[in-house]
Amino acid sequence: MKRKHLFILAMVLTLAGLGCFYYKVRQLKLPLQPKVQTMLWTLEAEVAFKAQKAPIKIELFIPKNNPNIAITNESFISREFGLNTETEGGNRKAVWSKRQAKGKIHLYYRGVFRLTGVERTLEAPFDRRDKTELRKPDFSGTRLEASTALIAELFDKSADMESFVIALLKRLNQSDESAATLFLLDKMKTTEDKADLIVRLLSLADIQARAVHGIRLVQDLKFARSDLKHWVEVFDNGKWHPFNPETAEKGIPADYLVWWRGGEPLLKFKGLKDCKVAFSLARNEEETQFIVSDRNPKGMPFLYRFSLFSLPLQTQSVYRILMLIPIGALLVVLLRNVIGIRTLGTFMPVLIALALRETQLPVGLMLFIVLVGLGLGVRRYLEQLKLLVVPRLAAVLTMVILMMAAFSVVTHLLGLEQGLSVALFPMVILTMAIERMSILWEETGPGDALRQGLGTLIVATFIYLVMAVPILAHLVFVFPELNLVLLAAILLLGRYSGYRLTEFIRFKVFNTKEKSS
Amino acid sequence: MKAWGGLKQSGILGLNQRNAAYTLVYNQRRLYPLVDDKLKTKALALQAGLSVPELYGVIDSEYQIRHKLHDLLAIHPEAVIKPSKGSGGKGILVLTGRFRERYRKNNGIIMEKEEVGYHVSNILSGMYSLGGQPDRAMIEYRVQFDPVFEGVSYMGVPDIRIIVFLGVPVMSMVRLPTRESNGKANLHQGAVGAGIDLAGGVTVAAVWKNTAVEEHPDTGASIKGLTIPRWPELLKLAAGCYELTGLGYLGVDIVLDQSKGPLILELNARPGLSIQIANRQGLLPRLDAVKKQAHDLHSLAERVAFAVKTFKTAAACNPNN
Structure with a gap:
């Protein structure tokens, strides 16, 4: 009866855990591998100028959240300037202003972006608010004539909007073309100019279009304004369709970060003679840990919002560690109840394993041995003073902490940074371990005490090695529901009543007997 | 297998x-x-x-260590002191007699008065009990x-x-x-x-x-x-x-x-x-x-x-x- 109940419970937990996991993998497309989409890009814009006497106002377009590229973090260095970010015509812009400033000034914008891995839909959704004004064609004289002729010709040769645009782009990209095209292009040096020309030509044909400016997140680079990549978006049937003006292909690559749209300049300034802006783009591997923390999870399903990602980054990093504890607990159950290794304190090995994560294995093991060894020495010495138990424990705890501090200082002076992470050792528990070990030492001799100490280290090392598997850490954090499966395993192990592995050694008399008969 | x-x-x-x-x-x-x-x-x-072995007395406070313990042991120099909630034989002290103002352990080693008191104090603070909870020390008949x-x-x-x-x-x-x-x-x-x-x-x-x-x-x-x-x-x-x-x-x-x-x-x-x-x-x-x-x-x-x-x-x- 109880057995059945337990199996059903374990089954329900497993199914719930796996079901939730499956949904998140298939529907929400959360990554199974820790490194698939963890590429983060830091984009930095540096605005440099020399202040004059006049009041200063600087406007710089900054990227906004996109389905394919999400902003994970943003910061500004504004010195003593007032800073405002505003949205205007579908674009975001940072506005710095100050009544009076002196000398050379550098202002920074820094954004951290993540490729979400979400397919960029070909048609960017039309947003009523970002309706740009129809760009005026602005042609005159012979240019107007040439343009009109070109449009008329291409209109004749195409069937719909798409084929028309592609024909136009192809024509503009041909080098050996008619005089009319050359004439239009002669002043076009950059792709940006070309994109603008295309928008004007389309406007002449009564097709609403706009230029898109941005950068592809492909490699580390320092770049200037002229290195930006430009696209053209054409409005048709309620959607914006992107086209590459260079290749005449439809679509925008997934790694293209849209910066701003329309014909306005990237940087506008008032009250200055000159203002320069420089950019840099860097891939950030270190921060790949902190993914999926989009600032704007609007429109994401409930389960997504109701997850650990909704927490602030700092809390998330705490849960990254906490979520590993159930794995450790399961391993403790296995090692104690199935293998039969004896340890000091039930879950102390888990805590030591967590500390090992910070210190790395060899250093951590050494620290543990040194601290426990010294602690045992101190405990032995205090024994002579005949202190009461609680004060003695407190004294050992204090000594342990002082020893840790001394250790950190010494290793730091020697240039070994790992000594600093000693502070993460669970010292209160360490103190209890020292106490228990010394009682064991007195009561049953050093053999048992050392055996249990060693058992603790072996179990801790094993747990550490398992916890260090990156994919496990990733899975339990991104899919905390997998802990339900672990829970089910723990519950089932709770009814394991077979022999422990070490009992074969303990009862080996019965085996030798079996062989001899 | x-x-x-x-x-x-x-x-x-x-x-x-x-x-x-x-x-x-x-x-x-x-x-x-x-x-x-x-x-x-x-x-x-x-x-x-x-x-059961006769119980001579129970020590349950530090005060009693100073005032009751040694009086009890004076009457019963042969006694066993053990934690009431001890496990696995931990914390058991067997006294086989006295030597002047001191006590003799079962292995022949002589113990000072305060050493015995300290041992009882350790028992009281739960050093030998399950889960470290406060304990009492019992003094009872030493079995022959x-x-x-x-x-x-x-x-x-x-x-x-x-x-x-x-x-x-x-x-x-x-x-x-x-x-x-x-x-x-x-x-x-x-x-x-x-x-x-x-x-x-x-x-x-x-x-x-x-x-x-x-x-x-x-x-x-x-x-x-x-x-x-x-x-x-x-x-x-x-x-x-x-x-x-x-x-x-x-x-x-x-x-x-x-x-x-x-x-x-x-x-x-x-x-x-x-x-x-x-x-x-x-x-x-x-x-x-x-x-x-x-x-x-x-x-x-x-x-x-x-x-x-x-x-x-x-x-x-x-x-x-």
Whole structure:
């Protein structure tokens, strides 16, 4: 009866855990591998100028959240300037202003972006608010004539909007073309100019279009304004369709970060003679840990919002560690109840394993041995003073902490940074371990005490090695529901009543007997 | 897999199975304090008219260490000081007499007055108790063991452990202290365990540090064939502890005093498994036999008779011993 109940419970937990996991993998497309989409890009814009006497106002377009590229973090260095970010015509812009400033000034914008891995839909959704004004064609004289002729010709040769645009782009990209095209292009040096020309030509044909400016997140680079990549978006049937003006292909690559749209300049300034802006783009591997923390999870399903990602980054990093504890607990159950290794304190090995994560294995093991060894020495010495138990424990705890501090200082002076992470050792528990070990030492001799100490280290090392598997850490954090499966395993192990592995050694008399008969 | 078969065939009870199928099932949690606190056990036993070592006094505060402890020890220079909630023989101090203002331990070492006081203070603060909870120190009669054990124990007092399942004694052994065990009767500390045939009370096999032995490692005296005096009395005493506590799976520790006869030393709700090694017998077949018959056994006498009849020859006739 109880057995059945337990199996059903374990089954329900497993199914719930796996079901939730499956949904998140298939529907929400959360990554199974820790490194698939963890590429983060830091984009930095540096605005440099020399202040004059006049009041200063600087406007710089900054990227906004996109389905394919999400902003994970943003910061500004504004010195003593007032800073405002505003949205205007579908674009975001940072506005710095100050009544009076002196000398050379550098202002920074820094954004951290993540490729979400979400397919960029070909048609960017039309947003009523970002309706740009129809760009005026602005042609005159012979240019107007040439343009009109070109449009008329291409209109004749195409069937719909798409084929028309592609024909136009192809024509503009041909080098050996008619005089009319050359004439239009002669002043076009950059792709940006070309994109603008295309928008004007389309406007002449009564097709609403706009230029898109941005950068592809492909490699580390320092770049200037002229290195930006430009696209053209054409409005048709309620959607914006992107086209590459260079290749005449439809679509925008997934790694293209849209910066701003329309014909306005990237940087506008008032009250200055000159203002320069420089950019840099860097891939950030270190921060790949902190993914999926989009600032704007609007429109994401409930389960997504109701997850650990909704927490602030700092809390998330705490849960990254906490979520590993159930794995450790399961391993403790296995090692104690199935293998039969004896340890000091039930879950102390888990805590030591967590500390090992910070210190790395060899250093951590050494620290543990040194601290426990010294602690045992101190405990032995205090024994002579005949202190009461609680004060003695407190004294050992204090000594342990002082020893840790001394250790950190010494290793730091020697240039070994790992000594600093000693502070993460669970010292209160360490103190209890020292106490228990010394009682064991007195009561049953050093053999048992050392055996249990060693058992603790072996179990801790094993747990550490398992916890260090990156994919496990990733899975339990991104899919905390997998802990339900672990829970089910723990519950089932709770009814394991077979022999422990070490009992074969303990009862080996019965085996030798079996062989001899 | 061969190893697995050997253990299973011998009917060895493993720790997991003991916990899952016996202590968890037959021992109710609320009854544990009765045996975990030796003072409670003692009171209970006295009430039921079972014999226990005489309690000289209880020390339960630091104040009493200074004022009561040494007065008590002055009246009873031979005494045992033990934590009321201690486990595994931890924290037991045996005093065999006085020397001027000092005390003599059972290993002959002389202790200062304040050393004894410090030991009691450690007991009070829970150093030896389960989970470190505050404890009391009991001072009781030091057992003078029966001469039958004269040649086969070193320094300490041998005790007899009887496993009682649903009121039926199922297996027993006597634990003989050695020099290595420092006078303690704990097998994993180096004491010798000798299995006892339940029917006749004769030792049949002995084990020391996981190997079979025939004689005591310190004295060289033969361990095999020792007859425990007043055996039927011991069995009844042990079986009676079922009614006493209500615990279905129980380890009863009894000492044989040369003048006072069998005394209940302590009860254990999670008795260890080494008894199987000492007897070269697994517990499982015996436990199963009791399970099948339990509802037919109504009185204490019936249960003891059943044990004597059923577990009679099992160990005594084992050719390997």
